[in-house]
Amino acid sequence: MLGAAFDEIVQIRRSNRSFDSEVEVPNEVVQKSLERAILSPNSSNMQLWEFYWIQSEDEKKKFIPLCLDQYAAKSAKHLVVFVTRKDLWKERAKWNADQIKNQVIDQPDKYQTRMIQYYEKLIPFAYGYGFLGFFSLLRICISFVMSMFKPFVRMGGAAEQRIILHKSCALAAQTFMLSIAAEGFHSCPMEGFDEVRVRRELNLPLSAEINMIIAVGRGTEKGIWGKRNRVPFNDVVFVK
Numbered sequence: 001m002l003g004a005a006f007d008e009i010v011q012i013r014r015s016n017r018s019f020d021s022e023v024e025v026p027n028e029v030v031q032k033s034l035e036r037a038i039l040s041p042n043s044s045n046m047q048l049w050e051f052y053w054i055q056s057e058d059e060k061k062k063f064i065p066l067c068l069d070q071y072a073a074k075s076a077k078h079l080v081v082f083v084t085r086k087d088l089w090k091e092r093a094k095w096n097a098d099q100i101k102n103q104v105i106d107q108p109d110k111y112q113t114r115m116i117q118y119y120e121k122l123i124p125f126a127y128g129y130g131f132l133g134f135f136s137l138l139r140i141c142i143s144f145v146m147s148m149f150k151p152f153v154r155m156g157g158a159a160e161q162r163i164i165l166h167k168s169c170a171l172a173a174q175t176f177m178l179s180i181a182a183e184g185f186h187s188c189p190m191e192g193f194d195e196v197r198v199r200r201e202l203n204l205p206l207s208a209e210i211n212m213i214i215a216v217g218r219g220t221e222k223g224i225w226g227k228r229n230r231v232p233f234n235d236v237v238f239v240k
Helices: 002-012 028-038 058-066 071-075 086-101 109-126 131-146 158-182 195-203
Strands: 049-054 078-084 186-190 209-217
Touching: 002 158, 028 049, 028 078, 028 158, 049 158, 058 071, 058 195, 071 186, 071 209, 078 131, 078 158, 086 109, 086 158, 109 131, 158 186, 158 209, 195 209
Parallel strands: none
Antiparallel strands: 049 078, 078 209, 186 209
């Protein structure tokens, strides 16, 4: 039963580039979809993301040129900007550790102790830079040496961290779009935008990066650009 319902949602979800101007999308639909997006899997539960919900007409007008005048942005009833926030790693690591500590009744058990140490010791090593990038170099050296003897996570510098953050944020974006489809509306993820100006408009620090901007509305027939074509299953799925 659930599989059939999910299959229907996946089939309905298409990138629609033209929305019906006469049909409003209730705020409750977007809020519920954002709440579901927050539940998405992400690396170490660090949740190094932020979602900026653009719903006022004045703000949407500002974002249309920033989205390069794409019709999906022009006709959208809502825009949601998905942002990675690498700079918040200390705050989020402390938050996670505090959540575990709040569950301790007397003394932390073995699992709680291990998880507290994970957020208080390993995460600072994984995300920190140190003086002149010392931690980044140390991560690379340790990964190189350890991987010679056994499978090991190849930790590195800023590039690897950015990849991890964008993967997590994209998972949240996909949950959001599937939720919008489940509520009977449509979306269009946009990668065409001026990141510098979007960051400035949202008053974000330089370390924040725009993952994607998603337009939301009631899709129209002309908003679907042809048949959904996919490379054949056997060309992309390999069973070992």
